[in-house]
Amino acid sequence: xxxxxxLGAVGGLVLAGCGIMGFLVPDLPGLPWLMVVGxxxxxxxxxxxxxxxxxxxxxxxxxxxAASWVLMGLVAGIAGLLLHxxxxxxxxxxxxxxxxxxxxxxxxxxLKDLPPERTITAVGYFVGLGDPQQEAARRRFEGMMQSARSxxxxxxxxxxxxxxxxxxxxxxxxxxxxxxxxTLSGSDSDQPSKTERLQNPDEQDLxxxxxxxxxxxxxxxxxxxxxxxxxxxxxxGAGLSLLSRRLAGxxxxxxxxxxxxxPTIPEDAAVLVVAGPRTSFTTAExxxxxxxxxxxxxxxxxxxxxxxxxxxxxxxxxxxxAALASWGLAFQEDLIFDEVMRRAVGDATFPLCDRxxxxxxxxxxxxxLLLHTARTVIDTQPDPEFITVFHLVxxxxxxxGETALDAEVFQLDENDHPGPVTAIALAELHEKAGARGGxxxxxxxxxxxxxxxxxEFGNLDFAVRIFGxxxxxxxxxxxxxxxxxGAGMTLSFVQKLAVILLAVLMVPGGAxxxxxxxxxxxxxx
Amino acid sequence: MIFxxxxxxxxxxxxxxxxxxxxAGLLFIGGVFFSLVIDSYTRFAAQGAMYGQDPLSxxxxxxxxxxxTLGLLLVLFLPTLTMRALAEEQKSGSMALLLSAPISxxxxxxxxxxxxxxYLGCLLGLGMAYVPAMLFVFGDPPLAPLLSAYLGVALLCAxxxxxxxxxxxLTSNQVVAAVSSWTLLLGLWILSFLESLDGWxxxxxxxIGLIVHYESFSQGLxxxxxxxxxxxxxxxxxxxxxxxxxxxxxx
Numbered sequence: 001x002x003x004x005x006x007l008g009a010v011g012g013l014v015l016a017g018c019g020i021m022g023f024l025v026p027d028l029p030g031l032p033w034l035m036v037v038g039x040x041x042x043x044x045x046x047x048x049x050x051x052x053x054x055x056x057x058x059x060x061x062x063x064x065x066a067a068s069w070v071l072m073g074l075v076a077g078i079a080g081l082l083l084h085x086x087x088x089x090x091x092x093x094x095x096x097x098x099x100x101x102x103x104x105x106x107x108x109x110x111l112k113d114l115p116p117e118r119t120i121t122a123v124g125y126f127v128g129l130g131d132p133q134q135e136a137a138r139r140r141f142e143g144m145m146q147s148a149r150s151x152x153x154x155x156x157x158x159x160x161x162x163x164x165x166x167x168x169x170x171x172x173x174x175x176x177x178x179x180x181x182x183t184l185s186g187s188d189s190d191q192p193s194k195t196e197r198l199q200n201p202d203e204q205d206l207x208x209x210x211x212x213x214x215x216x217x218x219x220x221x222x223x224x225x226x227x228x229x230x231x232x233x234x235x236x237g238a239g240l241s242l243l244s245r246r247l248a249g250x251x252x253x254x255x256x257x258x259x260x261x262x263p264t265i266p267e268d269a270a271v272l273v274v275a276g277p278r279t280s281f282t283t284a285e286x287x288x289x290x291x292x293x294x295x296x297x298x299x300x301x302x303x304x305x306x307x308x309x310x311x312x313x314x315x316x317x318x319x320x321x322a323a324l325a326s327w328g329l330a331f332q333e334d335l336i337f338d339e340v341m342r343r344a345v346g347d348a349t350f351p352l353c354d355r356x357x358x359x360x361x362x363x364x365x366x367x368x369l370l371l372h373t374a375r376t377v378i379d380t381q382p383d384p385e386f387i388t389v390f391h392l393v394x395x396x397x398x399x400x401g402e403t404a405l406d407a408e409v410f411q412l413d414e415n416d417h418p419g420p421v422t423a424i425a426l427a428e429l430h431e432k433a434g435a436r437g438g439x440x441x442x443x444x445x446x447x448x449x450x451x452x453x454x455x456e457f458g459n460l461d462f463a464v465r466i467f468g469x470x471x472x473x474x475x476x477x478x479x480x481x482x483x484x485x486g487a488g489m490t491l492s493f494v495q496k497l498a499v500i501l502l503a504v505l506m507v508p509g510g511a512x513x514x515x516x517x518x519x520x521x522x523x524x525x
Numbered sequence: 526m527i528f529x530x531x532x533x534x535x536x537x538x539x540x541x542x543x544x545x546x547x548x549a550g551l552l553f554i555g556g557v558f559f560s561l562v563i564d565s566y567t568r569f570a571a572q573g574a575m576y577g578q579d580p581l582s583x584x585x586x587x588x589x590x591x592x593x594t595l596g597l598l599l600v601l602f603l604p605t606l607t608m609r610a611l612a613e614e615q616k617s618g619s620m621a622l623l624l625s626a627p628i629s630x631x632x633x634x635x636x637x638x639x640x641x642x643x644y645l646g647c648l649l650g651l652g653m654a655y656v657p658a659m660l661f662v663f664g665d666p667p668l669a670p671l672l673s674a675y676l677g678v679a680l681l682c683a684x685x686x687x688x689x690x691x692x693x694x695l696t697s698n699q700v701v702a703a704v705s706s707w708t709l710l711l712g713l714w715i716l717s718f719l720e721s722l723d724g725w726x727x728x729x730x731x732x733i734g735l736i737v738h739y740e741s742f743s744q745g746l747x748x749x750x751x752x753x754x755x756x757x758x759x760x761x762x763x764x765x766x767x768x769x770x771x772x773x774x775x776x
Contacts, residue, residue, distance in 0.1 A: 021725060064772070065772060068768045068771070068772060071768070072764070072765065072768060075760075075761065075764050076761065079757040079760065079761050082753055082757055083732065083750075083753055083754060083757050085753075086749055086750040086752075086753035086754070087732065087750050089749075090748055090749050090750040091748070091749040092741075092746060092747065092748040092749065093746070093747040093748075094745065094746055095667070095669025095670050095672070095673050095745040095746070095747070096584060096667070096669070096670055096744070096745040096746070097582055097584065097667050097670075101741075101744060101745070101746045146748075159727065488570050488581060488582070488583070488664070489566070489567075489570070489583055489587075489660070489663050489664030489665075489666075490567065490570060490571075490663075491563070491567050491663055495663065496563060496564070496567060499560070499563060499655070499659050500556075500560040500563070500564075502556075502655050503555075503556035503557075503559045503560055503655060504553065504556040504557055504560055505556075507552050507556060507652055507653075507655060508549045508550075508552040508553035508556055508652075509549075511545055511548045511549035511552055511648075511652060512545065512546060512549035514545050515542045515543075515544075515545025515546045515548075515549060516542070516545075518539075518540060518541070518542045518545060519542035522540070522542065
């Protein structure tokens, strides 16, 4: 008897829970089985306690009560359905100055212009409670996604706490908080989905990522060959296969280009990468590359330093020195040693660079960049009217650029370049007659792009950012700034004191006094 | 008949010293928080002016934090006002008299709820009238976020009153009614903290959490799903209370 009632209660609770979860997480695994368990428990109760159940339903009160429960169940179901529909198709009215919680008109237009059959999925990796900055970033992302969903119902988004779901974060290769993975499905089965990774994105970042994903224009990243560069096909630690896969995920095609055979840079080239050449480029090749960059191309030159003790003697000259100098950049003939890393891992040729310069491509990056056998990059002070140089990545103060590579003991002396030294710099060539200016990134190391190091520390995030910057398209959206600042309010000390006295003493005191009067009046009755 | 019961309930609160003392407590703590908000706002504004920054907006600097705090205060204070709504009628036996009158249980519940809402409207409308008055006298606040915050407070009062009436209908013990009401309201409030978690727990927090739905109003944002949430929760609680009152006719 008692067991039957317990089973009945458990069954009722299980069914109610299933009803709620059915609305919240319809695809929760095991939900149908839980419902079966709930129904079976109620069935067992009716069977075991038939006399009491039958007696209850035979009375008028029992029937009314049962009808009441059924009615309440129905109302709960309808209420759940209403909530579900309201959550699915939310509409909002933003009363703030500058409508800060709403998407701008241009963003809404971009969302509307996307073909309706293409679905957008956004997964945001933000830490949970405890980090106010991340909490604010998470809320901003969530607000943007909710607003976007009201414009485009086939947009779905998910918030993941990387601390709570480390396996999922690892599967998505997330190494930094605030990473957002944006995916746009293809129009049909032949067209693959495209994905882009963003870091703490604002509205402009998100909408531009969508513009890039939706663009049918093929953007190709060409890796030069023929000079002993790191290979795209090499599956070992020194190859670029991991980077190649990651770039494909960004919607970029990856191809090789032998500049000795091809006299011009292909028209579809978005970025040209020179990754660790062992032999120099010819003057003709260098001139071709220079002309292409001057016409608005984007170049990444990752050059290894002269290496002591290697019999084959990797050349430190790339043949691109003159071109780089014209863009305000130069490689130093040195090798960066990091004293901290010597103490930590016993090898000072692995500089850990934790200083990111101010630039859109490094904004929000927190994990340091791990290099291996790197050289210093310097800014040759170009005319700021035509070129701006950004020191993107710098070593710590404990590192230095060693110039005496034949010495037996390496230590900082007056001929060396004291830390912090720049390992990666970017030169922005200003627009010329309305044409886009070129971009050049000079990296004093190529190994950080290789399979062996790309997954370490913040290397992958930085690589994604730098290629995103270099491959940026011209037709991206530039949102106007919002007019967020409303009128302020100033109070003198006396005014503030009067307001505080009114709020803390007079109003509550008045209410208390009224209570006292009522109490006294009632006591007299 | 609903309005007759509502008027009777409203007058009952006006004649009850306890309602005044609870109101005074709510206004005192609300006033302390308001003073803190004003103090920090004026200090930030002075610092911003010193560094040539844009002035901190009134909606972000005053309305939003004040509305958030007032929400929590209402969750804490409302059960003390709602606990007697039906529990007292059941304990004193006046419920039987009420039900023997030609009044439907729906009218009883809605009348009680409207009476309580009227009292809360008077308490907050008059007791906190100094907030908009001060903002308009010393500044130029945006009207829309202010109205949105007021709407949020009104909807929270509606849910709090409905939850209180529901728990009050389930027991004749006022303390049990108050504790149950606190548990439910604080439970809904705390559920919002699950929002940042993954999976079904995060989904539960997003859909059911009270803060998640209340916060947007204090930020000057009115969303249809938030309006639906408050309407549905209020309706469910009032419906359960009505069914409970109705069941007393059978006995």
